[in-house]
Amino acid sequence: xxxxxxxxxxxxxxxxxxxxxxxxxxxxxxxxxxxxxxxxxxxxxxxxxxxxxxxxxxxxxxxxxxxxxxxxxxxxxxxxxxxxxxxxxxxxxxxxxxxxxxxxxxxxxxxx
Amino acid sequence: xxxxxxxxxxxxxxxxxxxxxxxxxxxxxxxxxxxxxxxxxxxxxxxxxxxxxxxxxxxxxxxxxxxxxxxxxxxxxxxxxxxxxxxxxxxxxxxxxxxxxxxxxxxxxxxxx
Numbered sequence: 001x002x003x004x005x006x007x008x009x010x011x012x013x014x015x016x017x018x019x020x021x022x023x024x025x026x027x028x029x030x031x032x033x034x035x036x037x038x039x040x041x042x043x044x045x046x047x048x049x050x051x052x053x054x055x056x057x058x059x060x061x062x063x064x065x066x067x068x069x070x071x072x073x074x075x076x077x078x079x080x081x082x083x084x085x086x087x088x089x090x091x092x093x094x095x096x097x098x099x100x101x102x103x104x105x106x107x108x109x110x111x112x
Numbered sequence: 113x114x115x116x117x118x119x120x121x122x123x124x125x126x127x128x129x130x131x132x133x134x135x136x137x138x139x140x141x142x143x144x145x146x147x148x149x150x151x152x153x154x155x156x157x158x159x160x161x162x163x164x165x166x167x168x169x170x171x172x173x174x175x176x177x178x179x180x181x182x183x184x185x186x187x188x189x190x191x192x193x194x195x196x197x198x199x200x201x202x203x204x205x206x207x208x209x210x211x212x213x214x215x216x217x218x219x220x221x222x223x224x225x
Contacts, residue, residue: 031210032212034213034214036216041200041219041221043114043116043202043204043216043217043218044155044202044216045114045216046114046215046216049212049213087155089155091210099157099160099170100145100155100157100214101157103154104154105154
């Protein structure tokens with residue numbers, strides 16, 4: 001059973017068309033939730049950490065929010081350079097120290 | 113650039129062989145993590161070292177082993193390689209023993225023929 005589920009698997013947007021990516025998790029005792037961006041063949045690039053429900057973080061056109069069972073990554077007026085795979089990961093109490101449990105990602109394509 | 117370095121970038125080898133992947137963490141980071149990324153499995157945690165000591169194990173095969181040296185660089189050894197071991201291998205580092213943010217290196221692409 002997947003502990004971290006991301007949806008949709010793929011998302012195509014027109015430049016300027018805002019949308020949201022979802023990350024839901026089934027673990028209890030969340031220690032932290034992380035968002036990463038990954039370009040093809042590259043290592044994941046850290047974006048945000050969220051620790052408690054109600055927390056929000058922003059960076060340029062991206063805004064991450066957290067509830068008790070899911071997180072959203074909102075993309076406002078995206079540009080083609082925002083095209084990438086966005087990964088969500090969690091760490092929970094009782095898990096193996098600090099290892100991250102990743103979802104399978106949402107592949108975002110932004111067309112000009 | 114995350115500050116984490118990995119060598120080599122690409123590795124092509126044959127089944128049954130043994131390879132070593134190397135990782136240098138960001139300056140000041142004491143934890144090193146190894147992850148495997150394949151198309152069907154996504155990113156899977158393999159093992160964590162903190163200041164030279166093993167701290168956590170994930171889905172790491174017995175054919176695989178790792179260590180962290182006094183200068184904090186780490187090596188992942190993969191032996192008796194199989195076709196299914198072909199994947200991207202990432203190293204990440206963080207400041208502490210339990211996670212804050214982990215910063216990933218550029219990865220090593222391993223191809224087993």
